[in-house]
Each structure stands twice: as C-alpha cells, then as structure tokens.
Amino acid sequence: MGDDTQAAQGRPAAMAGGRQADLQHFFAPRSVALIGATDDRSRFAGKVLMRLRNFGYAGTVYPVNPRFPEVGGLRCYADVGDLPEAPDHVGIVVPTPQVLPILEACAARGARFATVYSGGFAETGTAEGRALQAQVTALARRTGMRVMGPNCNGMVNFVDGFTMTTSATVAVRRPPGNVAVVAQSGGAGQVNVMWRAQEAGIGISYEVSCGNSADLNILDFIAFMVADAATDVVMVLAEHIPDGPRLLEVARMAAARAKPIVMVKLGRTAAGSHAAASHTGAMAGADDICDAALRQCGIIRVDDCNELYETAMLLRTRRLPRGRRAAATTISGGNGVLLVDLGASVGIEFPSYTAQTEAALAAMLPKHATTANPTDVTNAALGQPGLFHRCISAIAADDNVDVMVPIFTLASAGDIRQAVQAAQETDKPVALLWTGGCNDDPALTPSALAAEGVAVYRNTLACMKAVRASMDYAAFLRTAAVDAPTSRPADVDAPAAARLLDGVAGAMTERASKAVLAAYGLPVTVERLARDADEAVVAALAIGAAVAMKVESADIPHKTEADAIRLAVTGEAAVREAFDGIVACARRYRPEARIDGVLVQEMAGVGLEMMLGIVDDPVFGPVVVAGLGGIHVEVLDDVAFRVAPVSAREADDMLRSLRGWRLLQGVRGAAPRDIEAMRDAIVRLSWLAFDQRRGIAELDINPLVLFERGAGAKVVDALIVKKEGHGNAGTRH
Amino acid sequence: MGDDTQAAQGRPAAMAGGRQADLQHFFAPRSVALIGATDDRSRFAGKVLMRLRNFGYAGTVYPVNPRFPEVGGLRCYADVGDLPEAPDHVGIVVPTPQVLPILEACAARGARFATVYSGGFAETGTAEGRALQAQVTALARRTGMRVMGPNCNGMVNFVDGFTMTTSATVAVRRPPGNVAVVAQSGGAGQVNVMWRAQEAGIGISYEVSCGNSADLNILDFIAFMVADAATDVVMVLAEHIPDGPRLLEVARMAAARAKPIVMVKLGRTAAGSHAAASHTGAMAGADDICDAALRQCGIIRVDDCNELYETAMLLRTRRLPRGRRAAATTISGGNGVLLVDLGASVGIEFPSYTAQTEAALAAMLPKHATTANPTDVTNAALGQPGLFHRCISAIAADDNVDVMVPIFTLASAGDIRQAVQAAQETDKPVALLWTGGCNDDPALTPSALAAEGVAVYRNTLACMKAVRASMDYAAFLRTAAVDAPTSRPADVDAPAAARLLDGVAGAMTERASKAVLAAYGLPVTVERLARDADEAVVAALAIGAAVAMKVESADIPHKTEADAIRLAVTGEAAVREAFDGIVACARRYRPEARIDGVLVQEMAGVGLEMMLGIVDDPVFGPVVVAGLGGIHVEVLDDVAFRVAPVSAREADDMLRSLRGWRLLQGVRGAAPRDIEAMRDAIVRLSWLAFDQRRGIAELDINPLVLFERGAGAKVVDALIVKKEGHGNAGTRH
16 A cells, blocks of 8 residues: 555655755865865865865865875875764865775765766766666665765855855855756766856856766755755756656655656767667657656656757746747847747747736837737837836736736847846746847846846747747746656456466467457457357357457467458357367468467447557656557657556546647548546556556557547457566566 | 750749849948937937947948037938948938938938838838839839948948847847848848847858848848858758749859858748649649749758758758767767657668677677667766767767767767767767756856857757658759759640740630640640541541541530440541531530531540649749649649759659559559650650740640550640730740
8 A cells, every 4th residue: 555655655665775965064064074185276175175165065074185284284194084073075086996995984984975986887888887886876776975076076055155066166155046956977067067057147056067976876866955945946957867767756756846857868869870760669769758858757858968958948947838828028029030930939828918908008109119019019119218118017916817928139228227127026937038238338237137036048049949948937837737647557456467467478379468458447358268160159149249269279389370260250159160270271371280279359330540659668667559550650759658556637638738639639531439438447557557667567458440430449469478577576566 | 046045054044123233332331321220229220320330340330310510429411412421321210202302312421321210101001101112122223332221230240340220139240150131021030030049059141031022022132142251051041932943043043152052931821722723824823832932943941040040050060961870878868769760750760880880889788779760879988088989989980870869868078079079070960969058167058068069959849850850851962963953855846836826815725735735745645637537537536446536616516415436436437427417416516606626636545634724923934733643633632843944853752752653653553654755755844844934824735644664655735824915925036
C-alpha cells in the first residue's frame, strides 16, 4: 500500500534513490577551508581564493597547504586535521592522486561538504578514471560528507555572499535575485547562463557547476533551490539526467510551490538516429522520452542557454496568465503585425476587446489610431502625458486579456515609464517588448529596466515564446491542481499477471502475452485452445461468431508460411474442416512439430489500427508509447511517450499530440473512434508497465484495433519480451 | 519561342510586370525638395529636414512651403514649380487631399522621384483611401515620375550620405557597410532591423521603409540593391509579396551575383487555417506556397527581425562553405557539447579531422586537451602565446572542414585577437561564437569586433542557424549553376490540350480531364467509349487485360450509386454481360438519362497512391503540389509545392521533402517505387500548369498510382476546374 500511495502521486518511490540533502551550509558555510590554497593568482586555487575573498564572504576562511605558513594574510594550515574547527565546506584543488586521501582527512575532521575541483576522473573516459570516481562516491556514502565534483568549477551564492570558483563572472558581486542556475558545465553554466542573465538584468540567487557528480548531482541542487525561499525560478543546463524518477519527484515539489524549472537538456540529436526504426524499443529514442517526461512533469524545456533567462525573465515576476489571450499596444504598425504573426505561430490568441475597452480607447487615442487588438496608438501618442499609462491600463483591465505586451521601438523615458507603471499596477503578467533604445536617457536600457524587475524583451519571437511558456506553465499548474490522482484500475489482477510473467524468459508467445494484458483488463481477442475438432466446435460456439483458427505450436512460429491459419470460419462443419486442415498443413509443413492444438480466436473486425507499447528507458524507467499503427509508426514516427503510470488525462494528451489525431476523431465522414477505450487501454498498460517493471524489457501491441465510439477496442497481436535474468515479476502485493 | 526562352530560365516574363527602375538618383539625389518643410521639429516635416541636414547631405536642399520665406536658414519656395531646377527627389509631407495636386506639380516640374510620407490612403481600409491610392499609382504610370509611399517613413543612404525620414535611428550617421534593408514598415524596418543590426556591428548601405507601395515596391528596392556595388546582402522585412513572378526574377538576378536575400515574410499563420482541407485548392495555404517559392529561388527565410542580421552577419563576409561540415575550438567543454547538439539538430556535421591535423593539435595543445572535433583546448590554453592562432589555423586548413567556429566564453583580448587573425588568414567562413565578454579590455565587445567585419555570435543556436543558412545558400548556388534549364518535354502537345480546354466551363469530367493530361504525356489509364457490346469487346481486347467498365453519362455522375461500374472484367462473354448489366442498371437507376455508352478502362493495378495537383496562387501564379495520397494528404497535410514550371531536380526535391518519402524508397521490404516516373509526372504537370495558366483554376489528380521501379505510374482519377469566364486556354503557340 505504501508503494501504491507513492504511485498514486505518480512516481515510484523505490526508484527515487537520492537522499534529500540539506545544502544550507554548502551554500552558506560558517567556515570554509581551501585545500591547495596559494597566493599565486595564476593558479586555480589562487584564483578561487581571490574570488572568495573579493566576494566579501563574512565567514571564516582556512587556507590549507603544507608549503606555506600564511596565504593571503591568513594563517595557512599544513593539514585539514590541524584546523581549529570542523569546516562546513572544504574546497579541494590538489593533484588527482591526492584527492581521495584529502577527502578522507576532511571527513575525519568533520567537514560537512567538500567540493572537488580537480579533474582526472570519469571525464577522462578511462577505466582508471571511472574507478577513482567510484571511490569518491563510495567515500561520500560511507562518511556522510556530501561531495560536489570532481572536475567542477564550484558555486556562487549571491544571497548570502559566498563563492568558490575560478570564474571571472564573480569578479563583481552583483545584487541577488530570485532566479537560480544549475549546470554540470562550468563555462556554459557560469557564462552562457548566469553572466548573460545578469547582463540582461536578471538577479541570480545561486549558481552551481557540479561537474562529474560523483555524489551531489543537479537534482540535489534543483531540490535545494526549489525549497529555498530566495529562489522562485530554477534554470538548468543539463548534459544528462542522473535519475529520471527523482527528477519527476523534484518537479512535483516545484509544482507544489509553483516554482517553474526551465531546462536546456543536451542530447536532442542522439534520438534522430532512432527515429525511423519500426519497433518501439528502437523508436524510443531517449530524447523523445526525455522530452515527453519533462512536459509530463511541467518542466519547461528550451533549446539554448539564452532561452533559459528569456523564459525566466517573465516567470520570475510570479504572475501567471489565466489563459492564452494576449493584447498589445504599439507605436509601429509593423511591430503589431509581427507580434500577432509570431504569437499565433506559437499558439497565442489575440482576442477582441470588450465594447467597453474599445470605447475607452477610442476616447483617449489619436484619430488615426487603431482601437482593435493589437492597438496601434501611432506616433501621435508619443510624448502625450499619461496616454500610454491610461491605454495600457485600460487594456490590461479587459476580461478578455490574460497577458499584456506593450511594444516600443525607440521611445522616450517618459513613455516607457508609463508602461512600467501600468505593468506594476495590474496583476496580470506584462511582457514589455522593446526593440530599440531610449531617445532621451542613455541610462534607461532594457537591462536597467529588467534589473528593476520588469520583464523586458528585445525580440518578438523570444517574447512570444516566453509568454507561451508562461501560459503552458500556468495551464500545467491548473491541471495538476484538479487532476484526479493516477490510480490503478480496481479490476486489475496484478498477482495473476505476475504469475503469468514469472519464470518465463525471452520473448513470450502471442497467447501468453495477451493473457498478461487481459489480467490488466486490456481488451484482447477471445481465444481458446482446442485439442480436437470437437473442442474447436465448442470454442467457436462459445465465441459465437466467425472465428480465426491458428495452429498452436511452439515449433511453428510462422503460421502463415505453414498455411496453418484460417480466417472467418463460420459453422460447425467449417470449423471441423478448418481444424483438420490446419493440423494437416502443420504436419505437412513440419512433421516433427509438437502440436498443442488449434487456437480458436474471435475475429477482431475492422477498425483503426493503433499501436501501444512499453519501453524500459534507462533514465525514466517504464515508459508507455502510443500511436497510430501501420505507416504512422513505421514511416512517420508519429508516437507519444509518457512515463508510467499515466492518468486518463495524460493518456488523452498523448492521443491529442499525435499528428494523426484527426483519424481518431473521424475524418471525411468516417465515424469517430472509441477514444475512451483507447485512453483506458493506455492507462491499464501504464499500470502493467509500472507494476511489472522489473520483469518486462519490452512490450508491443500492434495492432490494437479501435472501433467506432462506444464499440471499444481489441488487442489483435501482442508480444512481451522479458528482462534478461529476471525470475520474479517484481510486483509487491 | 520568346516565351519558351523566358520559361527556360524558369519564369514567365509576361507575369513580371514591373518596370526596372534606376533608383540611383532616388538614393543619391543631386538635389532634393521637401514639400511642407518647417523649422518646427515637433512636426513630421521638421523632423525630416533636421535628420536630412544633420546627416551631412552634400547636395542642394529646397524647402517648399508657401507659409515661410525661409526654413532652416535656406530659401523656402512657395511652390515646387518655382524651383530653379528639376529636383531629383521630392519629399512630400502635406495633408492627404493635397497629395495628388502636389504630385502633379512635382511631375510637371520634372522631378524624377517623389516620396509621399502622408497617410490616409489604402491603409485606412476605406474605399475612398484605396481610390486615392489608385490615383497615385496612375499618376506615376502616366508621368514616369516614380513614387515611394504613400504612408511611409522614407529612406537612408549611408554610402553617399542622404536620408529623408523622421526616424531617430539616423540621428547619428554611422559608417556604411555592405548590408541593405528593405521593409514596408517604418518602425520595424528602421529599428528592429537596421538599428539593431548596426548596434550588433553590422554596417548598412541603404534602408527603405516603402509603406503602401502605390508605385515603387519592395521588389524595386531589392532589385536596386542587388545590382548595387556597395551591397552584398539584402535583408527584407515583407508584410506581403507584391508580385510573385517578379520576386523570382529579382532572386535570379541576386543568385547570378551571389548576393543572398534574407527575408522575414509575415503571414505565416494565415496558412494554418487551410492546413487541414483535403482538396488542393484549399490546402494551398498561401504561406506554404510562399515558403516553397522562397526556397525554390534561394531566398533565405527567417522568422524574426534579429535573425535577419544574425544571418547576414556571416553572409556579408562573402565566404561560402563548400559543404556541411563544421569544426570548433572551445575552452569550455559544455559549450562544445552544446554546439554539436544544436548544430546537429539543424543538420550540420562535425567530422573527424585528418590524422595530420590530429597530430598537429596533439603536438601543440595542453595535456588534458581534446584533439577531436570539437577541440577542447581547456583553460590551460588561455594566455598561451599564439596557441589559439596555431590551433584554429590548423583546423581551418583541414580538408574535412568547411566552416570554423572558435568558441569563447570570458576571454582575454589577446586570445580573441588570435582567433580573429586566424579567421582573416583562412579563406573558409569563420563564425566566432563568443558567449561572454572580454576580461582585460572593456572596449573589445562582440559588436566592436563585428564592426571590423568579423562574424560574431552571442548564442549557440543563432550561430548554428546562420552557419546552416550559409551552407544552404552555397548549395543553392552550386545547384543553380549546374542545374539543367527547365524545358518543356518535347512530346508535349500543348495545342491539343488548349483545344480540349477551350470553351469548357466549370468542372470537367474525369475523361475530359485525363485527355488534357494525356496531351502533356502524363500516363493516364487507357480507356475507350463503347456504344454497344461489340465495341466493348473490341475495346477490352485492345486493352488486352482485365478491364474496368463504367457507364458514360453526363446524367449519372455517381456511377457507384447506380451500380453502373464493373471491375476486373475478363473475357468476351464477361465483357458483354458487363455492358448489358451496366446499361440495365443505369436505365433502372435513372430511366431518363442520356447514356453515351460504356467506358472500358484499363485496370490500374496496385501501387502507392500519390496525389498531384495545380493551384492558382494569387501571388505566385500556377503552382504544382505533390504528395502521398490517402490520409497523407487528408490528415497529415504532407504535401510539397513549387511554382511552375519545375525541373526534374526540383521535382526530386519536392518528393524528398515529404515526410512519407521513405514509402517511395520502399520500406519494410516493399519494393522501391518508380520515382523517375513520379518526377516526370510532376515536370509534365508543371508545364501544363504554366502553359494553360489562364484557363485552369484547379487541377487534382488523386490518386496517381505509382508502381515499382521501372513500372511507371498511372493517373486513375483526375479533375480539372476551369477558370471562370475563360474562353481561350491561353497558350501562345
């Protein structure tokens, strides 16, 4: 039941292996030691110490280096064991072979956190490097001292004023803000994300470049920042996801606090090579799955580093749009057209205003102005006292409008300040699109305005993408709030499925695979094994309609080749004749075959062919895949993924995301399909995937035939491949 | 033949209606008059005059305004007729009703060019405004005086030093460069494109914001800039394309000079609403066609204004890559991963270096550096004398490398200068990706470097997109250089097709439509009309295989409903029986029907169903559309467009651009289709579309059945809809 409760919240606790670390004293240590400290600022440790001291750190600093009696005017200790107190955080810059002994000494001295800058570990790609890194991991687990790195470039805390890094990005201690940065990379995380965000006027709370992640990884840091009061948005540059289920767990925490996570996840293109493969295992390009998993848990994925802070620019205001409707004011008609065109291309609506708003605008605007949306106030509005303020306020107050976008090109400080005032007075999100500069005040720049907390954009598409991300995030939170918890359908017989899977190895037969599906309530074709013609007649009568008949023999996998299949058999005489014919054909085809009998199977009928499957993703675990069958899956790669288990709503999202969705709705006069049955099949399969994840390597249903609305669905063919070396199905009931 | 020669170059001369204007004295007038001139700088004309004079214009300025004896210290004329000479260029800022009389007076005084800033014309959306604008057009045509505007914000010439605009973007006369800007919009063209490009360090030659385009339009200006020696790249922000065929002609001129045109074309989203429609006419969402036409003629389309100058940043160096292979150096491993991931996502390859290059790099780089591509020189390389220069030069010299991308985050001026030197020494394109700032020289900024002519990028994806655009453009020029000229297949019987189309109105029958297709050599099903059973037998014998038989009656359009179709009829007896049965069924179904006989038709056989069609686009004229049939066209909108006529290579490009392309190549053991036959059908149909463009409103072939390689194709069903009011088919032979 404990497991069920976890699963009811969506994810399996057992797979989320990380310990929740309290990183308070990692980021804000009361005392810090730097092993390898030196006054030589051309050396790594010398740079770190210089940055640390320039940053105005208020705690105690202990340089450690046997070669110097004093470093930077501070007493230098020969050994960490000599320190007068246990340091909260130790920075380690020593040759690779000394790292482990030093870590042991730090742990022995009671250090709570260590950051290892030194390289020479897993990043070398050598077995030796990997083994060394595994020892770091083991040491952290054994001693309880948490370790960042090795091969990393440290961290920055703008809130409390602490940093240990070489990066020149912290040469100046900028004012803190409510956006955090988590990266594995040093240069990209510190420069492309943090420094650039700061240059754009966005204040940063914390930054980490956590490197090889032998112990602490990006998820530990994201979790800390999500829980941290100073942080409202987390920007992540991830080269890999260390633990899929834990990421989903952290994302759930973030959603509960309405703190968006924006992520660049590298590895988009590795998936490309798998895209065309026709079976679900190979189609499951890891990036497709990652993309689906991130969407599923509300993480906003973007492509490049600048999009991280462009997206955070609006989200950090903590105002979320109620819907997808935007409005704009502009002094440049062309910019209005551009905004609507690019906005619509990313799914943003530009509604009409209420008659009341239109009338208010008509009363206040110049003669040639447009009172429609976007509102072209024309050049004549420039410099008119209070006009921008009144106009933007009137539009922002309109019930049809969810997001307000005042557009400026070159403008005076007075006009821009009016827009800022209007933005501060409304409770709706406002994205200021300012493509030019300020005419009369060189100090009033977009980044200066952003530093005041305004969401300022330079480019139209970037603005519209950020607005769209904000709309999507708000919709995600609304859905998450009202979504029924994912729960296992009551009629699932998990123990029966586990028994059926138990002890079987490799690929299972269609009949055995379908039996497992049936235990989870998936609608499989009715079928009976008949050992003689009499039994076949009884079976056919029980099925009560035309039947398909196939030889049942482990020795005859290719039944068609053996001419050992008969379709649409009706009536006692025909069933008897088919039975005899099939057995005769099978004997002729392979005289030594062990024939168990003939499978008498319900005919599935005609419908839309779908495919459904389970993929065992190395990062996210059991994943459900759904799509249309035939060329859709084979050629067009038109499939959707979700981490199991999934809710009915998520199943619905999967289907709607397919290019072929309209085929389910009914197209060109064809009747709509039984979408409810398809959703149900996905949910059931997802629970099978989740419950039996230790046993199932791969599962393919192709086709599942989907009938007209109300007529259900039928699994016509299915194949389960067991995990290697798996004896127990893994259900814990 | 004259028409054929034009067409052999790809486009019909008759449809390119624009006069080629020599705009030399528009941009660099020896004398200029400003009607409505005033010293009041809060007024439009006052601003224009201030900008003009501040810009350092060296020619003669004639203020014209009956209200002042002197403006800006210059003699002011009461009337343009009073001027001592005919001005090259007149700027007009007067109330709307005065515009036409003033234009008449200007033309009478011999002015060569006029720019009308005043609004109140077609942009009002009123019939009155449109009529007024039509009068401006007529005046320009009649007098030969070329007019820009109305409702525009003028132009800038940074090369010769002349401007007439209110825009504060020309408050400072920046140094000229080799990139031009053409826009309809004032604010967006002048600020989002021109000013921002200049801020990024890109020099501009000319800018126009041409407004309503009553006479001169964006194509006139693009043509001027393409021909102009000072301009190498043209950036265009187009709200609409005034004349599709002329755009293609201008693009051909640009390609001949290897001068790329980069374009934002608004109106992407209007197409969305048409996307799902199932017949070619409606599917021909104008934006899809525009997109295809731009690609067809080598115009680089981008989404937003910043992408215009980001793309031009590299193209303006006039170095084009020989292939799609890029290499990078980086001091930040994360940035190397990011570059490869985003580069690969836009189709850029990162090849291995030659063994020679690898050895050279190994000899020069620090111990922990990567000699592979991307080359991580590590932090240890920073500040090493000459190292970046040697390393980048060695890689740029590698035969496997087409484009070089040195990446910097925060770096010293010395290191960056080394990369710049290496970029200057190689003849390959170099895109410097510089995500941070300069450590030791605040004056060395990305835009300062760009102002020196270096292609500098701040963001990885933008850099990779620009590199990709450069690769695409180079490939386009290579293809255009070797491409066989589009020519009408020799066996086309255009006069026969014209006769068949002549005098028919509305929708044509399948049989009549197929006859037109047959005249262009498209492979239609063989069919004969049999008036009695004997003729049917003869027809069936002539066809020589199983036949399809259908009643031929204008009164029975729904033959299936009448049960008046027989398929796969074989042998004399069966043909006779089918004939009698069809006639009997038809009589029973509609006793009063006039029955011409029975159509005896070849059975098409089984193959891949394709669709082909002609759309009459209001901008680009006759356009060919091709795609896979069935759900591909109906649900997935998987179609490709090209402006007719098209070459075999273009036809091949169309097919390769389909998502379903793999179905033509043969998938899952299916034999490859006869792609050659499909290409041939597209080319023939494109000539039909082009030759008969005055008569054909719409043409649908669905399906065309495509057989296995070598077995050809067959048009199974076809429908031509004639243009309304068209009597003559329009072929000029």
